Amino acid sequence: MNVTVEDYQHALEGFLEDMRRLGDSVVSVLLYGSLARGDIRPGQSDLMDAYVFLKEEVFEDKDDFLRAIEVMVNACKKLSRSGLPFHHPFHYYSMDEIKRLPAVFLPTLRSNRSSRVILGEDIRNQMGASHAGQLVACASFFEVRRLFCLPLSRYLHKIPLTEQDRGEISAGLTYIRKYIPLSACFALGVHVEESEAIAVLSRIVDVNVDVIEQIKSFQRSMDRKPDEEIREILRKALEFVEMLHREICLRIQNKDGG
């Protein structure tokens, strides 16, 4: 299927139409990601990066709540049928949960550059994260490294790489590119939006962040690359993660007096 930017716009309009069916229950719908920034990559950008904020009372009344769920599930079914990448449904929150948003994404959600209100009120200045959420965000680098980066080590010496291996390496490289700079900034105490994380990181640590751009460019033609080159970019990516990890650990140990 030849996917175009117009297909995304069409899906967005359909989604908005569905959200209007929530009537008074919906307070705001916030878009983030490539659709909000206007840099959609047809066939690759994901639908539907959005937060739906519902009135608190919806969660207090069973009939109202189930009606809202039905509308949102129907919206998901339509998005699934659109033929566009739809890896995960949108988020939904009650308004009394607005200060419990994920701290690591909060600067992105609040930013005019990275998010867009598509329905209802602009509530971005009311958004917040709890203290627990902030602690989790600051420590998330370690778990992202453990769960998504270190397991890629298995491919450093594997010959040959299967199609499945290549798929897993590509997914892992995407994780490194998208979440390592952001979570590293939070681990170092700097709260930034996703799009600024690499630039900020290059200013606060002595680590070469060019590898992120190299990964991005490599991934565009990864299916045509020989195994050797894939292992090479993987090694560079893991070296980057490990250097950051050493730097973060060092700073934590210095702060705690060893």
Next chain:
Amino acid sequence: MGFPMVSQEIRDFTRRFVNQHPEDVESILYYPHPFARGGLVLVFKDEVEFLPDLISDAYGELPQGISLYCLRSSELFELSLPGLFMPPMIINERPHLAFCLKHKGILLYGRDIRNEIDAPPNPKMLLEAHIEGCLLYLRDHGILRWLERGAYETLIRELDAQLRHLMATALLAYNVWDVDAEIVFDRFRELYHDREIEEIWRAFSHLVQEAADENSALEAVWLFERFLRRMRRISDERHS
């Protein structure tokens, strides 16, 4: 959770790994976990420069479902971090990890580091973080997705597991960590005495016994949301 047995598979893995890297490994521990299949902690000497080359084979040879933590001896603090709450994609082992390692961990090789592991510094916050993980990930990756796909049985089973896991996280505030999914509600009831949670639990348990269909799945979602809201209030009351 009884005292753990270490399988021959894990012992063989440990032996092979130590033989391959005798100069670099400082310690290897096995731990059981009440909500996961348990795992191994490989502790390396601080002088080790680049871990991925050393653990490259380990990931390929690891017994199915066993978690792996690889760190240097000066990085043991990582074992007490809160981890990531991303249900239903990932079971966050970390809230119970330090306790399991300290009290039920088995030293398979090298230096005994169990006394050097600290308990999580603020267990009350773990419940708040767990609830927030459910708001962010379980609603979209779980609830909406399962309903959209008609995966009603999965939805009820997974929400049931999550209710139990949330109660286990809440029990950490009382320093109670040695519970499994079967006994968690009884321990929770003894310590929290919360009527609303008990009522939701009974209704949910009834649903689990029935054949899953759209109606029972929607009922499960409603009960789960009520449970989350009540747990949130409990968490807030404990903070205030």
